[in-house]
Amino acid sequence: MKAILRPGRRTSRHPVDEVLPPGKLAVYGFQHVLAFYAGAVIVPILLANSIGLSTEQLVHLINADLFTCGIASIIQSVGFWKVGVRLPLLQGVTFTAVSPMIAIGLAAGGGTDGLLVIYGAVIVAGLVTFFLAPFFSRLIRFFPPVVTGSVITIIGLALLPVAAADATGGAGPTSDPTNGKNLAYALGTLALIVLIQRVFKGFMATVAVLVGLVAGTLVAWAFGDAHFGAVGGSDWVGVTTPFHFGWPQFSIAAIISMVVVMLITAVETTGDVFATGEIVEKRIGREDVARALRADGLATTIGGTFNSFPYTCFAENVGLVRLTRVKSRWVVAAAGAIMILLGLIPKAGAIVAGIPHPVLGGAALAMFATVAVVGFQTLAKVDFHDHRNVVIVATSVGLAMYVTAQPQVAQAVPGWAEIIFGSGITLGSLTAILLNIVFHHLGKDFGPAVAGQPGDSIRLDQVNTMSREEFVETFAGLFQGPRWMVERAWEMRPFTDTHALRRSFQEALFSGSHEEQRQLIESYPQLGSQFVADGLSGEASLRDQSARGLTFLNEPDRDELAAITEAYRERFGFPLVISVRDADSFDRIIEQGRERLDNCENQEHAAALLEIAKIAGYRFDDFLSDANPIHSARTRWSSTR
Template identity: 40%
Template sequence: MTSPHPVDTRPPWTRLLAFGIQHVLIMYTGCVTVPLVFGAAVGLDRATIGLLISADLLVAGIITVIQSLGAGRFVGARLPIICGATFVALAPMILIAKEYGLPAVYGSMLLGGLFGLALAWPFAMVVRFFPALVTGTVLTVVGISLIGVAGGLIVGTDPKDSAYADPARIGLAAVVLLVALAFTVLGRGVWSQLGVLIALVIGVLIALPMGLITLDGVSGADWLGVPRPFYFGAPEFPITAVVAMSIAMAVVFAESTASMLAIGQITGKPVGRGELGRGLAGDGLSAVLAGVFSSFVDTVFNQNVGAVATTRVFSRYVTAVSGAILIVLGVVPRFGAVVAAIPKPVVGGVGLVLFATVAVIGIDTLRKADLHDRVNLTIVAVSVGVGLVPVLSDDMFTRFPSSAQILLNSGITLAAATAFTLNLLFNHTRLGEIARGTTEAKPPTPEPQDPIAA
């Protein structure tokens, strides 16, 4: 009788619980940072941010269980993966919120998720059009774009505020950054993996005597409760916002594809179109649920891919237990309210580490592309340049229609569209032959197969 693959084995409950908790601890900070940053960027109060965190954890838990165990024939990769809120959709969400309001954010996310469900299986069949050249470019721009968001959390966004650019707040963020650096670099084993979380805790402890923490919203939060559907009102669907979120879904698909292929190599279980299609459908379903419950689009967390490689525990039942733990945390609103009380400089200090890491992952991914080829090098240069224009020159598109600014002011969207289009033109058509002076277009750079540890 053939023994089951390690991915499909079920360890004893003690090991299931221990490794499940470890996965949650590794991904927790990155997951809750997205609602913390989004809430702060659009000016939500702490009680509302707490509700976003609860919804975020609930949806992440549901999708993690589905991705681990599967749900029918068309959704769920059945791989040991952990899902959580992605930074890719963060910038478009902030722009949509400021232009159209929160009902438009979640309405566009809902339709973007439906678009993702429809796109999942076709995308799995055309994944060759999203090689390292494209995904690396997008991840690099994602990380660089979000560093400015972290800076805004540390310094503040209103120059007239008395706390704006307060040296004490900047010093607090610097301490958080140094603690994260020390544990991540000098720590061993789980201490290294939990470096960011430890920095977050120490930052909160330092902020207490500084008077930066208020728990006003905690006492009013319920101990138990399921996030209310359409909390911000009936969803709205501005066409520009829907297009922006649909493009964000395609970028999320490219990110998740690289992670699932990495899991396949680590575990030794082949990941074909079926697994990719079901896994990407899970991403699309996360956006649909997020649109309903006011949460965030989920993707495969790269730091947990690294954890699977490090621990050599391949069971998908372990990650299913992690998903169950996240669901429990998601239905405890008071827990979310406590996390929402974390001061912005502390979140900003942690965000600097996380966002810059995303940029470095993008650069590392680009190393797998053939940048010695002048055409590929130019594709990356143009795409990064176009993507960073709205980040470094935020007034560039102010005279364009406000609807157009949702797309043009999103560096991530511009970078993704530019890299995908140029790669398609110069690596999959006769234009490549003309540009290189060869008889055939350059074949696409293979998708990276090794794990990307965040």
């Protein structure tokens, strides 16, 4: 009996779920740890110095922080049940919590007494976050691209000063912007990362940051600027135990303050999740946000138990994912395992801590800037013809940069508001969310102006309620002759924004039959004809052709263009259609016409449709420009700078 062979079912695995070989997992994971390390330990250092903890207690906090960071990162990237977003997101202590925790600790008397009250608030806030996660995720409709793009951009831009501070030797008394060595180490590390990514491909390009950090550190060590003396004085093994400093104490005021911190952190986490989704090309939904926030809540509760602090997704490593293009979440899981190991082996942590600040700052400049680039990419989806979106982005980014550049501003507001004004990321993110609600969710949503003149403009909500006849009359000028394209575009209502309205005309154009499309092509006037110059083919044609001077050609140029257009019509039976606004010169129009004479009729039919689509796109921009003169003037001014 012959066996019946059936083709096996092919399974496609998303790059996020790809399990890399152990060697690559270890190398890529270690790269994440190096990029993350300085940010991971800075919070316990700041807190310990502020509330009066001893050096021995600080060492324990750092070990506990690394240990819990590892656990939190594995929970977020690997996930279980409904916990963990299962993306390459590394977890770290949120900077948003620093000021409130210091205030809580000092109010409780400082030292370990203050620390115990902090841990009580952290544990409760983590539990609250865990149980509120599904409710917060339902607010995802308040995070359109104008909000997420603003938040992601703000995260990247607000982190750049942190990288710059490291590049100058570190924040505080160690900073020395005039030190030539610091500049050389930072720029040298950055240049090496860029060079590796330019010259190499494959594995070498993906570990560019790791190579830059190692090479920069070795050079600094050779010149006596990297010190590893702390390695000899560190223990081989250091285990953090639950409630090492004593049982947590619970204060209502401290708990409320920390819950507010976690709600603000939830906004940042949401932005990081959307940013990572953009990078790894995975759609983010409501349940993904809920999973990420549950992981934050659980990790924060574990942090309070194991002598650490509130956790969130670390934007620093979002930038690394974008820079290296390594999308596997198991790389972050490997980084988590390495951090757990570092938390248990203080000597290993001391080695990593020996990386000089300027070297780390040089690498961070590249990583943080790539986060901002992801924000730019998200904002590219935003309809900026809607002036409300311009206001949302400009105001939120402006306020974020204001408090980032002038952090002392936080001292000018009441104590309860310091948590908001103390962070550019927090202030900018909340501003983007609130303004989006005010402009797009409160009151009637009129939408952007898409046609008409100021004072008598037609807005998107009016377009969506137009009759077929009104719609056709308004937008018929996008095309010459037949109106079937506009009639079919009307059937695609409602339009969510100007991008959707623009796409409807394109889809309608290419959905026509061959005969309909041929009739449309034949309706376009001859290039450079007196008929167009006299305005007899319509204002739109006059504007199109005058953009490249076709309506006032000298006699030799007019004769040359006429010869080509006549030869073209004789060859194909329909006029030569070119979107002249795409051509940078008259000579390019002539060249394109001659080249197309050698094509077959079917190819030219398709080419003519593409040119008509381009012409309609420019005419649509004219509609928007006439209806939004302020936006158009701003766009033209910025494009000339």
